[in-house]
Amino acid sequence: MLKGAHVPGRLPRVARQLRSGRRYRSVAIEDLAWDVAEQPTSQMQTSRNGVIEQLFAWWLRLPGAKLPERPDPELMKQVIDAWYRRQETIRATAYAIPCDECGVKQGPCITAERKLVTETIHKPRLDAATKRVDQMLAEGERAAGDTQAD
Numbered sequence: 001m002l003k004g005a006h007v008p009g010r011l012p013r014v015a016r017q018l019r020s021g022r023r024y025r026s027v028a029i030e031d032l033a034w035d036v037a038e039q040p041t042s043q044m045q046t047s048r049n050g051v052i053e054q055l056f057a058w059w060l061r062l063p064g065a066k067l068p069e070r071p072d073p074e075l076m077k078q079v080i081d082a083w084y085r086r087q088e089t090i091r092a093t094a095y096a097i098p099c100d101e102c103g104v105k106q107g108p109c110i111t112a113e114r115k116l117v118t119e120t121i122h123k124p125r126l127d128a129a130t131k132r133v134d135q136m137l138a139e140g141e142r143a144a145g146d147t148q149a150d
């Protein structure tokens with residue numbers, strides 16, 4: 001298993017061969033930037049990896065390095081707005097289900113030590129809410145697709 005090699009489910013599961021002179025390296029990237037980059041990079045027939053490499057090479061003034069083309073601002077506004085809506089829906093969904101970690105039936109999680117309300121949602125509860133929301137969104141897209149097909 002290649003560390004850091006993420007192959008989305010809809011692509012054929014083929015081991016990706018790295019071009020020579022490359023290795024998988026770990027970097028931490030904020031969820032918002034990582035998530036919203038998927039659609040524009042796919043539309044522009046590049047990848048998040050490709051854009052990061054171009055930016056890094058440009059920043060380092062490597063010979064021949066050029067800035068990558070930026071995505072359409074209207075597309076990005078839509079994608080970013082949708083990301084925030086999804087996050088809000090996940091939070092609201094998590095608050096509506098009980099948390100096995102801290103025992104709250106609904107509402108914000110509480111810290112174990114001092115029983116204080118926390119902004120952080122315990123991971124199993126957050127994961128359950130994320131799964132529910134993504135199922136709802138997938139069903140919504142299927143329904144919208146059916147309507148368009150009629």
Ligand SMILES: [Zn+2]
Pocket residue numbers: 099100101102103104108109110121122125
């Ligand atoms: Zn909790």
